[in-house]
Amino acid sequence: MATRKIVTLGNETLRKKSKPVTAFDDSLGILLDDMKATMIEKKGVGISAVQVGVLRRAIVIEIEPEEYLEIINPEIVKTKGKVTNSEGCLSIPGFYCDVPRPRYVKIVAQDRHGKPFEFEAEDYIARCVCHEIDHLNGILFVDLTEEGREYKKEHGVV
Numbered sequence: 013m014a015t016r017k018i019v020t021l022g023n024e025t026l027r028k029k030s031k032p033v034t035a036f037d038d039s040l041g042i043l044l045d046d047m048k049a050t051m052i053e054k055k056g057v058g059i060s061a062v063q064v065g066v067l068r069r070a071i072v073i074e075i076e077p078e079e080y081l082e083i084i085n086p087e088i089v090k091t092k093g094k095v096t097n098s099e100g101c102l103s104i105p106g107f108y109c110d111v112p113r114p115r116y117v118k119i120v121a122q123d124r125h126g127k128p129f130e131f132e133a134e135d136y137i138a139r140c141v142c143h144e145i146d147h148l149n150g151i152l153f154v155d156l157t158e159e160g161r162e163y164k165k166e167h168g169v170v
Contacts, residue, residue, distance in 0.1 A: 013049040016064040021104045021152065022169045030060070030067045030148040033084045036126035040070070044082050044124055047072045056102045058140040060147035063103050071144040075137055083121045083131070086145055090118040095135070099143060099153045109159040113139045 019025050033040060043066060051059040051072055061070040071083040093115030100108040117138040119131050133141050143153060154160030164170065 013045040015050045015053045016046050018050065018054060018102050019063055019065050021154070021164070021167070025065055025067070026062060026103060026147070026152060027150045028062070028067055029150050030062050030069045033068050033070055033122070036084075036122070036124065040068075040084075041124055043068070043070060044072060048080055051102070054102050058144045059102060060144045062147050062150075069148050071141075071148070073137070073140050073144060075133075081131065082124050083119070083141070083144075084123065084126075086119045086121040086141070086148070088117055088119050088142070088145060089130075090116075092116040095139075097136075097139060099139065101143070101153055103147075104152065104154060104163075107154070107163055109154070109157055109163070111139075111143075111153050111156050111160075113142045117141050119145075 043061060047059050047061060047064060050064060058073040061068045069085045073081050075081045091114035094112055095115045096110050096112045098108050099111045115138060116134050119141060122128055154164050
């Protein structure tokens with residue numbers, strides 16, 4: 013496992029929509045392992061492939077201490093409730109703001125071998141899942157609130 017450079021706010025890669033993973037091979041395994049190592053080194057709880065400059069629909073999330081979930085080609089199929097809480101991002105270091113997210117989320121996805129699975133999450137993990145799926149669609153948490161939009165304006169980023 014190697015760590016990779018994190019793409020930060022202002023880099024146009026973060027605004028692009030990621031493509032589906034179609035090859036479930038060794039290179040995908042290396043990408044996922046590197047994403048996990050990068051996330052751990054940077055003390056994150058979630059990371060998407062786009063954050064390391066790879067436009068593929070792949071995510072790694074720490075769902076329990078030292079327990080990680082790899083999510084490939086996720087689709088949200090159900091949400092419930094709404095809760096607003098603080099978020100930050102490895103791609104926007106040092107900035108946090110309150111963001112509304114679903115309290116519950118259910119996704120369908122694939123694992124690193126292409127096997128389909130469903131995953132349900134509530135509260136903090138639901139927030140992480142939604143945050144990372146947004147990354148795959150070129151959306152950043154700073155796009156979702158007035159405070160975030162002000163931050164982008166102050167830093168000259170659209």
